[in-house]
Amino acid sequence: DGGITQSPKYLFRKEGQNVTLSCEQNLNHDAMYWYRQDPGQGLRLIYYSQIVNDFQKGDIAEGYSVSREKKESFPLTVTSAQKNPTAFYLCASSHPEVRQLAMNTEAFFGQGTRLTVV
Amino acid sequence: KQEVTQIPAALSVPEGENLVLNCSFTDSAIYNLQWFRQDPGKGLTSLLLIQSSQREQTSGRLNASLDKSSGRSTLYIAASQPGDSATYLCAAMKAAGNKLTFGGGTRVLVKP
Numbered sequence: 001d002g003g004i005t006q007s008p009k010y011l012f013r014k015e016g017q018n019v020t021l022s023c024e025q026n027l028n029h030d031a032m033y034w035y036r037q038d039p040g041q042g043l044r045l046i047y048y049s050q051i052v053n054d055f056q057k058g059d060i061a062e063g064y065s066v067s068r069e070k071k072e073s074f075p076l077t078v079t080s081a082q083k084n085p086t087a088f089y090l091c092a093s094s095h096p097e098v099r100q101l102a103m104n105t106e107a108f109f110g111q112g113t114r115l116t117v118v
Numbered sequence: 119k120q121e122v123t124q125i126p127a128a129l130s131v132p133e134g135e136n137l138v139l140n141c142s143f144t145d146s147a148i149y150n151l152q153w154f155r156q157d158p159g160k161g162l163t164s165l166l167l168i169q170s171s172q173r174e175q176t177s178g179r180l181n182a183s184l185d186k187s188s189g190r191s192t193l194y195i196a197a198s199q200p201g202d203s204a205t206y207l208c209a210a211m212k213a214a215g216n217k218l219t220f221g222g223g224t225r226v227l228v229k230p
Contacts, residue, residue, distance in 0.1 A: 006161075031216055033217075033218070035220075041222060042122075042207060042220040042221055042222040042223055043207070043209075043218075043220040044220075045217055045218070045219075048216070048217060050216060058217070088159075090161055090162065092162075092218070094216065105149065105150055105167075105211060105216070106152065106164055106167045107152060107164065107209070107211075107218055108164060109154070109161040109162040109163075109164075110161050111160060111161040112159075112160065112161045114159070
């Protein structure tokens with residue numbers, strides 16, 4: 001099945017630890033994104049990548065880092081510098097731009113990782 | 119900076135009634151607008167995508183319209199069912215950079 005897989009579904013972090021959230025897609029999409037969702041709120045963009053080996057900060061990048069070494073993978077590391085990391089993290093992918101008329105830019109999301117600081 | 123707003127934040131209707139969900143955006147220079155559904159504790163499921171050159175898209179009981187000049191999109195759900203209970207989010211994609219900016223969502227409850 002084509003889609004986006006996030007793992008783990010639940011993650012617990014101790015104070016001062018770095019943790020890495022996994023996001024893999026087999027949709028052959030060039031663009032990938034990480035969003036954070038807090039209770040009762042919309043999604044805020046952390047980082048996004050339009051192509052392998054390139055990524056840009058979103059609106060709330062402080063305390064997070066990413067890498068994009070492969071087209072299929074876009075892991076997010078939550079560092080100890082992130083002061084309030086407890087949240088629901090969502091990964092998405094899409095084509096960054098229409099290169100052919102038949103291609104659309106619909107974004108698809110994974111099922112999320114719930115991170116809790118203990 | 120693009121701002122996307124969804125009003126109301128919550129909506130409760132009896133089964134069978136039509137649902138009208140509103141989304142407004144401040145920057146009309148969008149590439150497309152997408153509507154999503156989110157069930158509690160789950161990821162987002164794409165419902166409809168409207169390209170900037172289109173006025174509406176339809177899928178089954180769902181119809182979404184787009185008016186770039188007024189900065190509005192509306193999602194209509196006909197003959198609502200209890201299974202339609204969820205949070206609905208709209209997101210505007212920037213013309214360049216491909217960032218999706220989300221509204222805060224409308225939480226819908228359809229009562230049997």
